[in-house]
Every structure is written in structure tokens, then in C-alpha cells.
Amino acid sequence: MGRTAEEAPSLHGHAEPDKPSLAWEQAEAYLEALRGRGRTPETIKTYRRNLLMLFRALPEDGRLDHTALARWRDAMLEQGYTPRTINVRLAAANGFLGYLGLRGYQLPVQLKPAKDDIQPELTRNEYLRLLSAARALGKERTYFMVKTFAVLGLTLHDLPNLTVKAVEAGTLMATANRSHQIIRIPNSLQAELRDYLQREGIQSGSVFRTRNGKTVNRTSVTGCIQQLARDARVAPEKCNPRCLRKLCQSTRESVQQNISLLVEQALDRLLEQEQITAGWEVSGYDK
Known part of the structure; x- marks a missing residue:
């Protein structure tokens, strides 16, 4: 089901009708919508990471045209990403654009990996x-x-x-x-x-x-x-x-995931300490 005009976040300034500009606030709203649909925190992290890569592929003003996802796909192929990884990232981008009501900018065609396209993993x-x-x-x-x-x-x-x-x-x-x-x-x-x-x-x-x-x-x-x-x-x-x-890519992603977990844990500890110091009495909350 697509979102109605009232449900979907508004698009920011258009230089021309067929070239909307995307903003990260819209991506955050989409991630929040996914969270509301019961998607797991790990799934949300994956979507967030893939959408960040989409935004990095766009111009600084977030301008989107009808070939943007095709160019992104071709660039990822040139950089050595496997069809499976590219398809996962495009799926996240397509979902985001569908949420915004921009289905005309989606790239629904998925890459078909060749039989010998499974890239061996170097440890x-x-x-x-x-x-x-x-x-x-x-x-x-x-x-x-x-x-x-x-x-x-x-x-x-x-x-x-x-x-x-x-x-x-x-x-x-x-x-x-x-x-x-x-x-x-x-x-x-x-x-x-x-x-x-x-x-x-x-x-x-x-x-x-x-x-x-x-x-x-x-x-x-x-x-x-x-x-x-x-x-x-x-x-x-x-x-x-x-x-x-x-x-290199897998190592960086692993480190980033560990850092994200450490940030969440540090934030939880901070909030717990503040709750103990100045928080309201909460039933069942152990100080």
C-alpha cells in the first residue's frame, strides 16, 4: 500500500517538476515508519546504512533524476560489489522512494548473478x-x-x-x-x-x-x-x-557496527544515570 499525500513527508524544493530534491529528514521518517511496522533494529540499521550510501551517491542538494539509481547501480558494479549486495541496496532505495510516492524514480529491475559471479571471500x-x-x-x-x-x-x-x-x-x-x-x-x-x-x-x-x-x-x-x-x-x-x-569494505562495516553498538550502550548508561539522578519515580524501575 502506498502512502497518501497526507502521510508521506513533503518533498523539499524542486528546481523543476521532474527533479525532486531528497532530504535526510525524509529518510529518518521512512526508517521510523519501518520501525512502526515491526522491523527489527538490525533491519533498521541495514536500511539506514544503505540509504546513507544512496545519499552519498546523489549530488549535494539531493537532486534526483530518472537515471540516478541506474548510475548508482553501475558505479557499484564498477567498484566490485556483487549483484546480491547491489540488489539489497537498490531494494532499500526503491522502498524509500515508494514511501515518498516517487515510484517513477525506482529501478525495479534486479541484477541476475552469473553462475560464477559468487565472489570468493578473502579472510x-x-x-x-x-x-x-x-x-x-x-x-x-x-x-x-x-x-x-x-x-x-x-x-x-x-x-x-x-x-x-x-x-x-x-x-x-x-x-x-x-x-x-x-x-x-x-x-x-x-x-x-x-x-x-x-x-x-x-x-x-x-x-x-x-x-x-x-x-x-x-x-x-x-x-x-x-x-x-x-x-x-x-x-x-x-x-x-x-x-x-x-x-576492506567488510572490515569497515564490521567496525562501524561495533561502534554503533558501543554508542547505543553508552547512551543507555548515560540515560540510566540521569534517571537515577533526576528522573521521575517509575514503577518497576530499579534504581
């Missing part, structure tokens, strides 16, 4: 074995390729953006959903890269380059990483930038 222990193998074999450049994809979550397309200047600044610019995203280089990786650049005598340009100074091509990057498979005792199909990037 952190396997990732560490790849690093150890690269060190044991003296393949320093490959070591940093592996670490860069797993720590920064870069795509192959964005690898040339890791330059000497970016290492010095501690940040680099990457593209996500056709928008620019600033990625912070953690201090430990930054220190390692600085030492590597000094040893290699690289003073400008891309960090990963061939002997004649050109940026390494995508095929060479994947090939270098896959050469570690046997010594690292890791399946070759896991030794690629896509699996390393996916490991």
Missing part, C-alpha cells in the same frame, strides 16, 4: 599471509599493492591517484558513484610508503610505476598479486584487487 588471515609472502619473496612493490587495496579500499581505476604528493599529504582523491571522495591514508601505511619511496628514489608521480617511470597497468597489478598465491597458500581466485577491496 584477514589470508590477507596477512599475502603480506608475509611478499616480504619473504622480497617483492616490496607487490606488498604495498596488496596493502593499499586492503587498507584504502581503492579500485584499480583509482590506483594512479596514489601519488608521492598524496602520500605526503596523507590523503588522496578517489571516485565513488561519479563523485569525488577523500580517503585518509592511515599513519602506519603512510610511514611505510614514505620509506618505500625514499628507498626507490621516487620523488614525484605515481607510487606504483614501471622501471621506465610509467604507471603500472591494471593487468600487471593483478598479475603481481596472484603470483603470491602459492607461497601464501591462498586460492588464486582470491588474489586480486577486487577481493582485497571487498575485505
Whole structure:
């Protein structure tokens, strides 16, 4: 059942009738509606995370057009997300737009995963074995390729953006959903890269380059990483930038979920303490 005009949140300023602007307040109202329908807290968190990613894919003013979800889908495919993950995110976006009465902007067609499209999962222990193998074999450049994809979550397309200047600044610019995203280089990786650049005598340009100074091509990057498979005792199909990037994403999501839980627990403790200090007497509430 769709919502009536009175039930649905109003859309914010329209630059033109067919391009509404979405606001996060509408997403919060949608999440609250889902909560009222009995959706579990974990489901609400998943919806919230997926809607946040949708908003990051939109322009800063939240402007929506009829190809916005298709562009988002294509960007996620390019970044290495599986069809199943993309379908889940699109389902959240479609539900949100249906709630707002914007069904004309939905993308109902779901991706069909190919039989061999199940992306193998690289574990952190396997990732560490790849690093150890690269060190044991003296393949320093490959070591940093592996670490860069797993720590920064870069795509192959964005690898040339890791330059000497970016290492010095501690940040680099990457593209996500056709928008620019600033990625912070953690201090430990930054220190390692600085030492590597000094040893290699690289003073400008891309960090990963061939002997004649050109940026390494995508095929060479994947090939270098896959050469570690046997010594690292890791399946070759896991030794690629896509699996390393996916490991970065899953690690970040796990950390974020843990942080969200800690925030909720800290808030509960704060409210309980305030209840004890200044709260009204509540029947059955144990002070």
C-alpha cells in the first residue's frame, strides 16, 4: 500500500517538476515508519546504512533524476560489489522512494548473478599471509599493492591517484558513484610508503610505476598479486584487487557496527544515570 499525500513527508524544493530534491529528514521518517511496522533494529540499521550510501551517491542538494539509481547501480558494479549486495541496496532505495510516492524514480529491475559471479571471500588471515609472502619473496612493490587495496579500499581505476604528493599529504582523491571522495591514508601505511619511496628514489608521480617511470597497468597489478598465491597458500581466485577491496569494505562495516553498538550502550548508561539522578519515580524501575 502506498502512502497518501497526507502521510508521506513533503518533498523539499524542486528546481523543476521532474527533479525532486531528497532530504535526510525524509529518510529518518521512512526508517521510523519501518520501525512502526515491526522491523527489527538490525533491519533498521541495514536500511539506514544503505540509504546513507544512496545519499552519498546523489549530488549535494539531493537532486534526483530518472537515471540516478541506474548510475548508482553501475558505479557499484564498477567498484566490485556483487549483484546480491547491489540488489539489497537498490531494494532499500526503491522502498524509500515508494514511501515518498516517487515510484517513477525506482529501478525495479534486479541484477541476475552469473553462475560464477559468487565472489570468493578473502579472510584477514589470508590477507596477512599475502603480506608475509611478499616480504619473504622480497617483492616490496607487490606488498604495498596488496596493502593499499586492503587498507584504502581503492579500485584499480583509482590506483594512479596514489601519488608521492598524496602520500605526503596523507590523503588522496578517489571516485565513488561519479563523485569525488577523500580517503585518509592511515599513519602506519603512510610511514611505510614514505620509506618505500625514499628507498626507490621516487620523488614525484605515481607510487606504483614501471622501471621506465610509467604507471603500472591494471593487468600487471593483478598479475603481481596472484603470483603470491602459492607461497601464501591462498586460492588464486582470491588474489586480486577486487577481493582485497571487498575485505576492506567488510572490515569497515564490521567496525562501524561495533561502534554503533558501543554508542547505543553508552547512551543507555548515560540515560540510566540521569534517571537515577533526576528522573521521575517509575514503577518497576530499579534504581
